[in-house]
Amino acid sequence: MTHGGWLRWGSLAAAALVFAGLYVRVITAPSPGGFAPPQTARVVSSAAPLYRAELLPNSTAASVHSATAAEISGGRLRAFWYGGSREGASDVAIYTSLYSPKEGSWSPERVVMTRELAQRQLRRTVRKLGNPVAGRDRAGRLCLFFVSVSVGGWAGSAINLMVSEDEGETWSPPRRLVASPFFNISTLVKGPPLQFADGATGLPVYHEFLGKFGELLRLDALGHVIQKTRLSWGQSSLQPVIVPRSETEAVAFMRYAGNPPNRILVIRTSDGGAHWSAPVKAALPNPNAAIASVLLADGRLLLAFNNAEENREDLSLAISEDFGDTWRILRRLEGDSSSSGAPVPEYSYPWIMQDRAGDIHMLYTWGRSRIKHVRFNTAWLERRR
Amino acid sequence: MPASDAFGLFGCGLLGLAAVATVIHRWRLPAGARYALMLAAAFAVFIPFGELPAAAYLRGVTGDLSVTTLCLAGCACITRLTGKALIEPRERQVLYQLLALAALFLYPFALGWTPFDPYSLGYGSIGFVTVLLMVTLAAWRAKLYAVVFIVIAAGLAYLAGAYESRNLWDYLIDPLVSVYALVRLLSGLRHRLSGEVTQPAG
Numbered sequence: 001m002t003h004g005g006w007l008r009w010g011s012l013a014a015a016a017l018v019f020a021g022l023y024v025r026v027i028t029a030p031s032p033g034g035f036a037p038p039q040t041a042r043v044v045s046s047a048a049p050l051y052r053a054e055l056l057p058n059s060t061a062a063s064v065h066s067a068t069a070a071e072i073s074g075g076r077l078r079a080f081w082y083g084g085s086r087e088g089a090s091d092v093a094i095y096t097s098l099y100s101p102k103e104g105s106w107s108p109e110r111v112v113m114t115r116e117l118a119q120r121q122l123r124r125t126v127r128k129l130g131n132p133v134a135g136r137d138r139a140g141r142l143c144l145f146f147v148s149v150s151v152g153g154w155a156g157s158a159i160n161l162m163v164s165e166d167e168g169e170t171w172s173p174p175r176r177l178v179a180s181p182f183f184n185i186s187t188l189v190k191g192p193p194l195q196f197a198d199g200a201t202g203l204p205v206y207h208e209f210l211g212k213f214g215e216l217l218r219l220d221a222l223g224h225v226i227q228k229t230r231l232s233w234g235q236s237s238l239q240p241v242i243v244p245r246s247e248t249e250a251v252a253f254m255r256y257a258g259n260p261p262n263r264i265l266v267i268r269t270s271d272g273g274a275h276w277s278a279p280v281k282a283a284l285p286n287p288n289a290a291i292a293s294v295l296l297a298d299g300r301l302l303l304a305f306n307n308a309e310e311n312r313e314d315l316s317l318a319i320s321e322d323f324g325d326t327w328r329i330l331r332r333l334e335g336d337s338s339s340s341g342a343p344v345p346e347y348s349y350p351w352i353m354q355d356r357a358g359d360i361h362m363l364y365t366w367g368r369s370r371i372k373h374v375r376f377n378t379a380w381l382e383r384r385r
Numbered sequence: 386m387p388a389s390d391a392f393g394l395f396g397c398g399l400l401g402l403a404a405v406a407t408v409i410h411r412w413r414l415p416a417g418a419r420y421a422l423m424l425a426a427a428f429a430v431f432i433p434f435g436e437l438p439a440a441a442y443l444r445g446v447t448g449d450l451s452v453t454t455l456c457l458a459g460c461a462c463i464t465r466l467t468g469k470a471l472i473e474p475r476e477r478q479v480l481y482q483l484l485a486l487a488a489l490f491l492y493p494f495a496l497g498w499t500p501f502d503p504y505s506l507g508y509g510s511i512g513f514v515t516v517l518l519m520v521t522l523a524a525w526r527a528k529l530y531a532v533v534f535i536v537i538a539a540g541l542a543y544l545a546g547a548y549e550s551r552n553l554w555d556y557l558i559d560p561l562v563s564v565y566a567l568v569r570l571l572s573g574l575r576h577r578l579s580g581e582v583t584q585p586a587g
Binding site for chain 2: 007008011012014015018019021022023025026027029116119120123124125126150151158175176177178180181182183184185207209210211212213215220224225226227228229230232233234
């Protein structure tokens, strides 16, 4: 056979083999399952109202923000947040602290990730670190997602994932998640991860490059992005928080960054997250600020939000008995005359969860200088003030 | 070092070497000097000075580059060093057109202006693979083997999981090669138009 013949038929044979591989990859990919059923084994805590609040330790950072937490063995809580001289500074690191419910106190904070370590382990430049988000994968490992930026502002962000086999004492090197075709920039995270029935992990993310919109990533057991679904589009929705209540049904809340009236955005799915409704504005206000929500063991939906259209001075709790159609505002945690004010009156970026014993934990940024932890139960929520 | 990091750093380093080769080519140096300079550039790009090699700084900005960029950068290095063109002008022209079309389809929608997200097709879509197959077969029929080989290389890298991404788009195209293709197409168009204007009548 001539050189031209080898080139012609050899290239065709190679292309045939590669495309056979591509088709096999697509055809044998597992079909996406719905959401994993929410945990229902929680015991509702005692009827006596419980409310405790304290500031997390912070011995070094002038500015802290964006707390997240996961329940670990022994009913303890492991929290993470970022702190440094200011938001976006190169000295910002991700900190962790451990909460023991028996002692009711937090351990001294320690650093789990710095810019320098991220740069070395990711093998690329890293200019600054941002939001961490904690959760668990289907194997039960503790996962920590965190934002890093190599160039530009937050619009240049990418998400990284590291996992821990020992409840957060030691961590794997971070792995970069690839979720955007634009140099993989402009993907950020704020909402908690969730589980799919097929073993994949779901991660609600958002983009800020030219547009502001949310997406739901599906990650395989190794932390690779294997699918994504658009939650919203346009230039005004970000920081999705997804709350499933069955294998098929979930509601998601999003921060709103558009024209007034400034309201929380709500979207829904009834097919396990494959398709989502167009965003609609809820009755509750949103001053372009993060929201947190959790499905309580009794089936009600609890929402933490800034109850104002223009500032983050009022941090409140609302409850819904119809999965987000209507809301009743129950408590104002910050912003009334009785609460002790922070030097900077900003109470934002709430993170809320219910532990296996039924107590509810909320972490949020307190005046940009501390992270505050509030622990309460449903009896306290419903108690008449 | 994980293989995906090694491959990603190699790609960014290769792009840096292609830029160096282009500069060296303009100096019209003897062959020995050209090779020596390229060797020195390879050390500068891949050997860490301080914490990271130079390729890692580029990687921080661009992320992992597509296999198409790697193929073009590799060809540029060889062409600039040896003077031997590996891709014919006709093949280059078609490749740029295909890249421009793909970029115009992918990037505007990926900005989130509509509910449609073509990037998600890259995670595993029969339709996407079939369109790519049709394009590859058309290129093969037209004897555009450079296009065929680039698709084969990208497909192999994707199947091997060479990069951190599991999205086929990331192996086929990136913003750098898209801009490069658009610039080359527009530049060719401008030359053609100016040639038509200056050509004497009759």
